[in-house]
Amino acid sequence: MVVLTIDGIDCSYGSVNVLKDIQFAVNSGEFLGILGPNGSGKTTLLRSISRVLKPQKGTILIGNENIYKMKTVQVAKQLAVVPQSTPVTFDFTSLEVVLMGRNPHMPRFKMEDKKDLAIARNSMELTRTWEFADRPVTELSGGERQRVIIARALTQEPKILLLDEPTTHLDISNQLEIMDLIKRLCKTKKLLIVAVFHDFNLAARYCESIILLNDGKIVAVGKSNETLTSENVRKVFNVDTIVKKHPITGYLHVIPISRPINQQQKSLSIHLICGCGTGSPLMKILKDEGYFVTAGVLNLLDTDQETAQLLKIPITSEAPFSPITEEAHTANLKMISKANVIVITPTQFGDGNLRNLNAAETALEKGIPIILLEDGSIEERDFTKGKATKYLTKLKNNGAITVKSTSELLHFLDKLENKNNKNFHQKKEP
Amino acid sequence: MKTDSEIAHLRRVSHWKLYLAVLLIVFGIVFVLSLNLGYAHIPFSDILTILAKQVPILDNLVGSSNILPKHEVIIVQIRLPRVICGALVGAALAAAGVTYQGIFRNPMADPYVIGASTGASLGAALVIVLGVGVSLLGVNSLQILAFVGSLITVLLVYNISRVGSRVPVTTLLLTGIAVSLFQNAIVTFLKVIAEESLLHGLVFWIIGSLAPTESWDKVWAILPFILIGTAVAYLYSRDLNILALGEDQAQHLGVEIEKVKTILLVSGALMTAAAVSISGLIGFVGLIIPHLTRVLVGPDHRVLLPTSAIVGASFLMICDALSRVVMGSGEAPVGVITALSGAPFFIYLLRRKRKGYTV
Numbered sequence: 070m071v072v073l074t075i076d077g078i079d080c081s082y083g084s085v086n087v088l089k090d091i092q093f094a095v096n097s098g099e100f101l102g103i104l105g106p107n108g109s110g111k112t113t114l115l116r117s118i119s120r121v122l123k124p125q126k127g128t129i130l131i132g133n134e135n136i137y138k139m140k141t142v143q144v145a146k147q148l149a150v151v152p153q154s155t156p157v158t159f160d161f162t163s164l165e166v167v168l169m170g171r172n173p174h175m176p177r178f179k180m181e182d183k184k185d186l187a188i189a190r191n192s193m194e195l196t197r198t199w200e201f202a203d204r205p206v207t208e209l210s211g212g213e214r215q216r217v218i219i220a221r222a223l224t225q226e227p228k229i230l231l232l233d234e235p236t237t238h239l240d241i242s243n244q245l246e247i248m249d250l251i252k253r254l255c256k257t258k259k260l261l262i263v264a265v266f267h268d269f270n271l272a273a274r275y276c277e278s279i280i281l282l283n284d285g286k287i288v289a290v291g292k293s294n295e296t297l298t299s300e301n302v303r304k305v306f307n308v309d310t311i312v313k314k315h316p317i318t319g320y321l322h323v324i325p326i327s328r329p330i331n332q333q334q335k336s337l338s339i340h341l342i343c344g345c346g347t348g349s350p351l352m353k354i355l356k357d358e359g360y361f362v363t364a365g366v367l368n369l370l371d372t373d374q375e376t377a378q379l380l381k382i383p384i385t386s387e388a389p390f391s392p393i394t395e396e397a398h399t400a401n402l403k404m405i406s407k408a409n410v411i412v413i414t415p416t417q418f419g420d421g422n423l424r425n426l427n428a429a430e431t432a433l434e435k436g437i438p439i440i441l442l443e444d445g446s447i448e449e450r451d452f453t454k455g456k457a458t459k460y461l462t463k464l465k466n467n468g469a470i471t472v473k474s475t476s477e478l479l480h481f482l483d484k485l486e487n488k489n490n491k492n493f494h495q496k497k498e499p
Numbered sequence: 500m501k502t503d504s505e506i507a508h509l510r511r512v513s514h515w516k517l518y519l520a521v522l523l524i525v526f527g528i529v530f531v532l533s534l535n536l537g538y539a540h541i542p543f544s545d546i547l548t549i550l551a552k553q554v555p556i557l558d559n560l561v562g563s564s565n566i567l568p569k570h571e572v573i574i575v576q577i578r579l580p581r582v583i584c585g586a587l588v589g590a591a592l593a594a595a596g597v598t599y600q601g602i603f604r605n606p607m608a609d610p611y612v613i614g615a616s617t618g619a620s621l622g623a624a625l626v627i628v629l630g631v632g633v634s635l636l637g638v639n640s641l642q643i644l645a646f647v648g649s650l651i652t653v654l655l656v657y658n659i660s661r662v663g664s665r666v667p668v669t670t671l672l673l674t675g676i677a678v679s680l681f682q683n684a685i686v687t688f689l690k691v692i693a694e695e696s697l698l699h700g701l702v703f704w705i706i707g708s709l710a711p712t713e714s715w716d717k718v719w720a721i722l723p724f725i726l727i728g729t730a731v732a733y734l735y736s737r738d739l740n741i742l743a744l745g746e747d748q749a750q751h752l753g754v755e756i757e758k759v760k761t762i763l764l765v766s767g768a769l770m771t772a773a774a775v776s777i778s779g780l781i782g783f784v785g786l787i788i789p790h791l792t793r794v795l796v797g798p799d800h801r802v803l804l805p806t807s808a809i810v811g812a813s814f815l816m817i818c819d820a821l822s823r824v825v826m827g828s829g830e831a832p833v834g835v836i837t838a839l840s841g842a843p844f845f846i847y848l849l850r851r852k853r854k855g856y857t858v
Contacts, residue, residue, distance in 0.1 A: 116747070119747075121747050121751075141750060142753035144753075145751060150751040152748065155748060156745065158604040158605070158743040160798060161743060161798050165798075166744070169744065172741055172752045175737075177734065
């Protein structure tokens with residue numbers, strides 16, 4: 070068992086302070102991920118822990134020993150590092166590079182013996198690199214070479230393994246293979262692992278705990294599901310994301326939506342009649358454009374309802390898998406009456422949500438313009454034996470406008486917005 | 500699944516004894532052949548007898564009655580020191596080349612890359628052109644100033660490049676270039692103001708020649724530096740291997756890189772300074788020989804360093820032998836021969852596609 074303790078370190082390059090008061094501790098068998106934007110100090114932190122860059126303040130301890138008071142060789146016996154990439158100058162073979170991992174364990178005048186070779190071979194078989202043991206590393210692909218470097222790190226027989234974005238340059242299958250291996254070693258050999266990641270999902274999949282770093286300071290630290298929240302990601306990366314547990318893998322999943330746009334708020338208020346995910350992209354686009362968006366009636370757990378919740382769009386909702394009740398319908402009519410325009414997305418209609426079309430009809434009678442976004446025929450998504458089709462045809466006959474695409478819709482809304490603004494000004498200055 | 504013997508086969512290092520034996524035999528043959536070449540014709544049997552006479556135990560076993568005393572003097576007092584000096588200089592330049600290519604992780608580096616050559620030529624120019632003269636224990640002032648100039652320049656470049664406790668390799672290379680250009684300017688100026696009779700000596704010295712080494716003082720003057728330099732570099736040969744992965748990774752593997760770099764730079768500088776002090780600036784040996792040997796024995800410095808030294812020694816002995824015979828009477832400077840044979844070979848190496856080195 071070993072504990073790695075980072076105790077209040079400050080680090081700087083020249084006069085630029087890169088790390089400020091970093092403090093955390095990791096135990097054997099734990100997998101800690103470090104996430105943060107470019108220039109947040111992730112790599113500096115790893116360099117500092119690996120005894121390359123001495124911090125100006127604070128200490129780094131392996132067990133009870135300050136690594137900067139230990140000899141380089143003593144640290145190398147306990148701690149190995151896998152960098153992002155390793156340019157190798159001369160054409161050493163894979164085996165020769167892996168055997169370099171024995172260096173801290175060998176006296177100056179010794180050549181590698183059988184035991185060293187056995188250790189090297191074992192790590193090469195673990196990383197599936199033994200098959201090209203005699204090939205020069207300079208001729209290997211990126212993934213193969215990185216596996217050789219990991220084999221070299223394992224040959225050091227360390228207790229602590231530091232990884233600096235170890236799979237950044239690799240394809241997805243290599244990424245998973247290497248990370249699976251490292252996770253396995255973490256559990257079976259009780260390796261202590263600290264890894265810098267660029268990829269949230271990779272980090273969420275493999276790390277038990279995560280540190281979010283920004284501007285050289287720790288923003289959040291804790292279990293992955295506590296630190297990886299869309300609030301934290303927004304705070305650190307200034308990006309809107311959806312963080313969800315993936316239904317198949319069970320791992321947290323971070324999906325970037327966009328950087329927040331500071332669009333001027335528009336005067337138009339748009340109500341969406343949607344469902345089954347047909348309204349989700351529109352909600353995002355309209356909100357980014359600066360429109361005030363509402364939607365309803367949506368069943369709880371419907372994709373569009375979840376999107377609306379994430380985007381903080383007000384909706385009228387109904388219990389899951391239930392037909393729209395009188396109560397919800399009334400609430401929806403009230404919401405619609407405040408809208409300047411209604412957009413009906415190409416969603417499916419069944420007896421459960423047919424009332425939404427009834428609401429649209431009421432609105433049209435009150436003079437609120439209706440836009441039908443259509444793609445493909447109505448009949449295909451009508452599960453009401455023609456009732457929905459009848460409603461929609463009636464809407465069209467009574468002046469509802471049909472658009473074929475989102476861009477056409479936006480163009481139309483833009484014209485409406487200008488008209489609305491003019492009316493607004495005319496009212497103001499008669 | 501590969502067996503133990505296959506593991507051994509995978510490792511080029513395990514052949515090091517074979518490589519060493521073969522190269523030593525080649526070295527021996529070249530050594531004797533070099534002694535044979537020269538104005539006076541001395542048969543091989545006589546050369547071997549004379550050599551045997553020099554060895555304390557063998558001298559009683561060989562009959563030496565039929566050997567001309569004149570021949571013995573030529574071999575022992577003139578050709579032997581020159582051939583030994585050639586071997587020492589060749590070995591030193593090749594070993595220093597291996598060391599510098601390892602430190603700089605750059606196969607284009609050579610022993611002269613951080614100013615050892617221009618420092619030496621400045622020292623030599625001061626002696627030849629201005630007649631600056633010091634004499635120490637019978638070693639002439641040209642040799643001393645070349646040695647000191649070379650060593651001081653390398654240490655100067657090293658100290659200029661130091662940032663805190665670190666010496667970044669790129670800074671070192673660039674500083675080397677800048678300092679070299681500066682010193683070269685002074686040497687050029689000295690050439691301009693030099694009397695014509697002196698100019699020839701300076702030009703000859705800068706091209707490099709083993710002609711001034713036909714005495715045993717020269718051997719004794721450089722032997723300790725070259726032996727110590729090579730031995731120290733050999734001690735750190737495993738660290739040189741690991742440096743190929745970059746300095747950070749070397750440190751992660753337990754190499755105290757700043758200390759190791761300093762030690763290796765100084766031992767390389769000692770070898771180079773000793774070599775140039777007696778022979779002038781013989782080019783290409785320090786660049787080509789490490790490349791050639793690497794192709795033969797692989798990049799492991801524990802094998803590469805000693806084998807390069809032997810190959811370098813043999814190569815320079817051959818070039819020196821050629822320099823003595825190609826022009827009939829008189830001598831071609833050996834630096835011309837090494838460059839003439841080395842440059843095309845180097846281009847050939849660069850053009851080889853599969854074995855392209857990553858720089």
